[in-house]
Amino acid sequence: xxxxxxxxxKTRGISILLVDDHPVVRQGYRRVLExxxxxxxxxxxxxxxxxxxxFKSHGPDVVVMDISMPGASGLEAIRNIRARDPDARILVFxxxxxxxxxxxxxxxxxxxFVTKGSEPAELIAAIRSVARGEHAMSDDVARVLALESLxxxxxxxxxxxxxxxxxxxxxxxxxxxxxxxxxLNLSTKTxxxxxxxxxxxxxxxxxxQLVRLAVECGLANL
Amino acid sequence: xxxxxxxxxKTRGISILLVDDHPVVRQGYRRVLExxxxxxxxxxxxxxxxxxxxFKSHGPDVVVMDISMPGASGLEAIRNIRARDPDARILVFxxxxxxxxxxxxxxxxxxxFVTKGSEPAELIAAIRSVARGEHAMSDDVARVLALESLxxxxxxxxxxxxxxxxxxxxxxxxxxxxxxxxxLNLSTKTxxxxxxxxxxxxxxxxxxQLVRLAVECGLANL
DNA sequence: TGCAGGTCGGGAAATTTGCCCGACCAAATT
DNA sequence: AATTTGGTCGGGCAAATTTCCCGACCTGCA
Numbered sequence: 001x002x003x004x005x006x007x008x009x010k011t012r013g014i015s016i017l018l019v020d021d022h023p024v025v026r027q028g029y030r031r032v033l034e035x036x037x038x039x040x041x042x043x044x045x046x047x048x049x050x051x052x053x054x055f056k057s058h059g060p061d062v063v064v065m066d067i068s069m070p071g072a073s074g075l076e077a078i079r080n081i082r083a084r085d086p087d088a089r090i091l092v093f094x095x096x097x098x099x100x101x102x103x104x105x106x107x108x109x110x111x112x113f114v115t116k117g118s119e120p121a122e123l124i125a126a127i128r129s130v131a132r133g134e135h136a137m138s139d140d141v142a143r144v145l146a147l148e149s150l151x152x153x154x155x156x157x158x159x160x161x162x163x164x165x166x167x168x169x170x171x172x173x174x175x176x177x178x179x180x181x182x183x184l185n186l187s188t189k190t191x192x193x194x195x196x197x198x199x200x201x202x203x204x205x206x207x208x209q210l211v212r213l214a215v216e217c218g219l220a221n222l
Numbered sequence: 223x224x225x226x227x228x229x230x231x232k233t234r235g236i237s238i239l240l241v242d243d244h245p246v247v248r249q250g251y252r253r254v255l256e257x258x259x260x261x262x263x264x265x266x267x268x269x270x271x272x273x274x275x276x277f278k279s280h281g282p283d284v285v286v287m288d289i290s291m292p293g294a295s296g297l298e299a300i301r302n303i304r305a306r307d308p309d310a311r312i313l314v315f316x317x318x319x320x321x322x323x324x325x326x327x328x329x330x331x332x333x334x335f336v337t338k339g340s341e342p343a344e345l346i347a348a349i350r351s352v353a354r355g356e357h358a359m360s361d362d363v364a365r366v367l368a369l370e371s372l373x374x375x376x377x378x379x380x381x382x383x384x385x386x387x388x389x390x391x392x393x394x395x396x397x398x399x400x401x402x403x404x405x406l407n408l409s410t411k412t413x414x415x416x417x418x419x420x421x422x423x424x425x426x427x428x429x430x431q432l433v434r435l436a437v438e439c440g441l442a443n444l
Numbered sequence: 445t446g447c448a449g450g451t452c453g454g455g456a457a458a459t460t461t462g463c464c465c466g467a468c469c470a471a472a473t474t
Numbered sequence: 475a476a477t478t479t480g481g482t483c484g485g486g487c488a489a490a491t492t493t494c495c496c497g498a499c500c501t502g503c504a
Contacts, residue, residue, distance in 0.1 A: 021339070022338045022339050023340065023342065024338055024339075024340060024342050024345055025247060025338055027250075028249075028250020028251050028253065028254050029246070031250065031253035031254055032246065032249055032253055035253070095244075116244040116247055118245065119245050123246055161480085161481055161482080162481085162482095163482065163483090164481095171428075171430055173430070174426075174427075174428050174430045174431035174434060175428070175430075176427060177460090186482095186483070187483075187484060187485095189483085189485070190484055192460075192461075192462095192484095193463095193483080193484070194482090195461090196461070200462095200463095204396075205398065206397070206398060207429040207430060207433075208393055208394050208395070208396045208397075208432075208433045210430075211430045211433040211434065212394075212433065212437075215434075215437070383449090383450055385451065386450095399491090408452075408453085409452080409453060409454095411452090411453055412451085414491075414492070414493095415453070415493095416452095417492085418492070418493065418494080422493095422494095
């Protein structure tokens with residue numbers, strides 16, 4: 001087979017960059033996606049930094065990205081990519097569908113959000129949509145977002161301020177209040193007060209519930 | 223369930239039942255696996271109950287199962303399947319590689335344990351191994367297990383008694399100490415003492431660390 | 445028979461929480 | 475320019491919890 005494969009892809013199909021930290025999972029998607037004959041996966045990456053590099057060198061039409069990656073949040077990768085190319089199309093492919101996470105993703109510049117619980121057809125359709133420059137999300141994500149736009153729900157984390165979020169994250173990550181205070185140059189007392197406030201605002205009664213909330217909202221990388 | 227059937231299958235290929243609660247992920251694996259021409263995925267299931275039903279009706283050579291499924295633990299599914307057919311080959315395919323979880327899986331009757339962070343080749347090799355009746359695990363799992371067999375570490379949860387485990391689970395699930403005491407017909411004081419003991423035994427300093435430990439060990443369904 | 449270990453709780457000092465408060469500062473309103 | 479609003483930062487103090495030690499009971503086992 002001697003084909004000039006890299007030529008004039010734009011006119012023919014959709015080139016894709018896959019970002020996910022699990023090789024098997026990644027390869028799985030790759031096969032699912034390449035089964036569509038107008039799709040071609042031109043690169044893969046397993047972390048935020050490599051994703052950025054791969055984007056620079058391949059300039060794919062669509063980036064399909066799992067944002068729950070180790071280390072730096074995938075949100076950062078989205079921001080980096082968009083900073084370099086404001087027309088970049090990024091489709092987030094996540095385990096969770098917390099309203100806060102979805103909003104954060106779109107806020108960072110994502111064009112779509114599909115959960116891993118969706119049917120393959122939904123993912124494929126979403127990729128075509130974002131490639132066309134539209135926004136896309138899977139049904140379950142839409143439902144969550146719709147629900148929370150109806151109700152002034154303040155879905156748990158949204159009502160927290162910057163500082164509160166940061167303290168909650170460190171707390172959920174396992175840090176002591178003293179450590180958090182030291183990290184942020186605060187008095188222990190202040191951190192204690194934040195802790196109290198966070199519990200009050202989120203309605204969580206137990207520290208354990210707080211940790212679970214943080215994990216579920218993608219605040220803490222489990 | 224006759225031996226005659228087994229030999230017939232052996233000459234042809236390896237039939238596989240896929241169990242994972244994420245359709246896209248599942249379909250991804252399916253393609254990866256079916257790319258091997260002696261593999262054939264004969265059924266899929268998205269939860270423990272369906273896995274058991276599918277096993278009964280298809281009698282696959284190997285079950286490839288993600289044990290971090292919603293609701294009842296996948297461990298239960300393993301036990302159910304093995305209870306019906308002690309020769310069943312089950313390969314666990316998990317996100318995590320906590321020693322406790324690996325042990326629990328093998329204890330429940332799994333024949334292999336591969337993490338989702340492994341290369342596809344490792345998964346494929348592992349499937350062939352368990353199909354042959356051998357035990358298999360990916361390199362990272364082996365390393366974790368080896369490490370913990372060398373060190374008298376008693377990886378976190380193993381050193382806890384029945385009662386301690388139960389209290390830890392309820393605690394991680396978000397229950398108050400009073401609620402736990404009420405559930406188990408204990409005094410609050412006793413639960414407090416257990417809580418203290420558990421932290422001491424596991425070496426966790428923070429409640430948050432404790433919760434994470436419990437979640438990572440599959441004690442609490444996130 | 446006696447020892448090891450899991451279970452259950454009391455006690456007392458040390459620490460943390462729960463809740464309220466005031467102060468500062470920056471942005472938005474008026 | 476003046477004021478309201480809202481996030482940030484911490485003090486205070488009573489009440490609650492944690493920490494660590496202890497004794498008692500029961501069971502399996504050497």
